[in-house]
Amino acid sequence: MFINQLFFIKKIKQVTCLFIVMFFYNQYLYADEVSGVLVTAHNSQLNKISIIEVRKLYLGLPASEQSGIKQPVMNVSDKLVYRSFMNKIMRMTEKSYNRKIIKRIFRQGADKIISIDNDDELIKYILENPNNVTFMSIEKAKHIKGIRIVQPLW
Amino acid sequence: MDLSIRLAVRIIKRLVTILLYIILSNFNYVMANEIEVSGFASIAAGTAASGDRFLADYPKTGVYDEDLSYSPDSSLGIQLAANVNPQTSFIIQAVSHGANSYEVELDWAYVSYILNPEITLQAGRKRLPLYYYSDHFDIAYTYNWVRPPADNYTWQITNYNGISLVYEPNIGEWDALINVYTGREDSEENDLLSSLSGSVVDETWKNMFGIVLELSRDWLDFRFTVMQGQLDRSIDNVIVEEDVKQQFVGLSTNLYFDSLNVLSEINRYERSASDIQVDTLMLSFAYQINEFTPHITYSSLEQVPNAAGGDEKHSTNSFGVRWDFISNMALKVQYDKTRDKGQTIQIMGDAELLSVSLDMVF
Numbered sequence: 001m002f003i004n005q006l007f008f009i010k011k012i013k014q015v016t017c018l019f020i021v022m023f024f025y026n027q028y029l030y031a032d033e034v035s036g037v038l039v040t041a042h043n044s045q046l047n048k049i050s051i052i053e054v055r056k057l058y059l060g061l062p063a064s065e066q067s068g069i070k071q072p073v074m075n076v077s078d079k080l081v082y083r084s085f086m087n088k089i090m091r092m093t094e095k096s097y098n099r100k101i102i103k104r105i106f107r108q109g110a111d112k113i114i115s116i117d118n119d120d121e122l123i124k125y126i127l128e129n130p131n132n133v134t135f136m137s138i139e140k141a142k143h144i145k146g147i148r149i150v151q152p153l154w
Numbered sequence: 155m156d157l158s159i160r161l162a163v164r165i166i167k168r169l170v171t172i173l174l175y176i177i178l179s180n181f182n183y184v185m186a187n188e189i190e191v192s193g194f195a196s197i198a199a200g201t202a203a204s205g206d207r208f209l210a211d212y213p214k215t216g217v218y219d220e221d222l223s224y225s226p227d228s229s230l231g232i233q234l235a236a237n238v239n240p241q242t243s244f245i246i247q248a249v250s251h252g253a254n255s256y257e258v259e260l261d262w263a264y265v266s267y268i269l270n271p272e273i274t275l276q277a278g279r280k281r282l283p284l285y286y287y288s289d290h291f292d293i294a295y296t297y298n299w300v301r302p303p304a305d306n307y308t309w310q311i312t313n314y315n316g317i318s319l320v321y322e323p324n325i326g327e328w329d330a331l332i333n334v335y336t337g338r339e340d341s342e343e344n345d346l347l348s349s350l351s352g353s354v355v356d357e358t359w360k361n362m363f364g365i366v367l368e369l370s371r372d373w374l375d376f377r378f379t380v381m382q383g384q385l386d387r388s389i390d391n392v393i394v395e396e397d398v399k400q401q402f403v404g405l406s407t408n409l410y411f412d413s414l415n416v417l418s419e420i421n422r423y424e425r426s427a428s429d430i431q432v433d434t435l436m437l438s439f440a441y442q443i444n445e446f447t448p449h450i451t452y453s454s455l456e457q458v459p460n461a462a463g464g465d466e467k468h469s470t471n472s473f474g475v476r477w478d479f480i481s482n483m484a485l486k487v488q489y490d491k492t493r494d495k496g497q498t499i500q501i502m503g504d505a506e507l508l509s510v511s512l513d514m515v516f
Contacts, residue, residue, distance in 0.1 A: 107290060
């Protein structure tokens with residue numbers, strides 16, 4: 001029994017050492033330069049929220065009553081903006097994000113996050129669903145009629 | 155008391171079945187997005203490359219033999235989430251497992267009430283969150299393997315009826331999840347124990363109280379779990395264990411780098427009065443190259459030998475490839491080699507398995 005415990009402790013030590021090596025080995029580089037903003041329809045009644053709350057919204061947690069936000073919409077029409085959003089706001093890879101969302105849907109019955117991969121469809125959806133939000137580059141948001149910038153994101 | 159609880163559980167199950175029928179027969183209502191429909195499926199096939207049999211799924215006793223078999227790892231699940239109001243929802247998940255002759259089982263059936271954006275109270279039937287992959291064990295799309303390492307997931311009780319409180323705060327830069335739960339499960343003619351012993355084994359896990367802590371940040375993911383409760387067991391209607399205290403402790407650490415994933419899990423199950431202590435361990439490396447994710451895994455289970463002759467001991471080396479060829483679908487191929495090293499307790503003996511699966515979520 002004592003030998004078994006020693007073996008178990010030895011294994012834990014080996015795994016811990018491995019993680020420490022991996023920790024220092026890992027290097028992340030984010031070189032995206034595009035600025036992103038949170039947007040909604042012009043007739044929405046929304047208040048600014050913290051970046052943490054934006055992150056929670058996109059992780060499938062409910063929005064606070066004060067924010068007035070109904071649902072977040074994932075913009076996958078612009079790959080650069082999408083990648084920046086994943087890196088700077090969600091702080092995880094696309095694969096990790098998808099895994100988290102699927103787990104949340106089946107573990108906690110969370111609503112699916114609506115995902116739109118076409119610019120025109122995304123804008124149409126936001127305009128037709130007041131109080132829903134999405135993200136896009138600030139340059140694009142400034143030039144789209146009917147879209148209101150709620151706040152800068154990154 | 156036990157009889158009344160079992161009766162209540164049966165009544166709840168029947169009510170849920172009726173509700174499921176009502177929901178499905180009112181499809182227009184479903185289509186109006188009042189009810190969210192989600193699902194998952196796995197179509198798997200495999201054959202034991204050596205050894206007579208390979209136990210791939212302990213809880214449901216999914217066993218491959220020398221013939222090509224499609225049942226042990228195949229499953230289909232449908233989840234319906236009905237929003238009663240913005241705070242309250244009713245969630246049911248019906249799953250059909252090949253290992254259980256495709257009988258439909260209600261793995262999840264619970265009411266969820268959002269107390270505030272960070273705290274949710276849930277009551278009903280849920281998966282028992284012991285191991286890291288316990289509560290999404292059936293959703294194979296969420297992991298790289300065809301199935302989570304079998305040596306680790308040797309639990310005979312997979313669900314519980316009870317109450318669960320989930321708190322999801324942010325602690326600095328960390329996402330946290332704290333889940334506190336309590337409940338019980340009565341398993342008549344338990345699949346795993348009855349199959350392994352060749353007798354009719356009824357098992358009850360009662361007075362369960364557990365805590366799960368999850369912390370994640372960027373590419374780092376920790377999970378700690380502890381559960382304690384009592385066990386009743388009868389073999390061929392003869393009570394062999396009653397009110398026996400049991401405890402489960404587990405720790406997982408996962409690193410999700412851009413391409414490289416390192417997954418680990420260490421667990422200990424103890425039933426001191428029965429002189430039982432079982433340690434499980436898993437370490438896996440995966441490296442994503444575009445749509446392909448090759449992976450290699452070592453897992454083991456070791457029981458501390460006891461006076462009753464308990465010396466279960468087995469380990470598995472696995473390697474495989476996951477191919478995400480289209481959104482929400484993955485094709486996997488896997489090879490497993492298990493060494494069964496128990497002197498008194500041999501589960502299935504040494505064996506090798508070749509398996510392939512198509513996993514999806516919708």
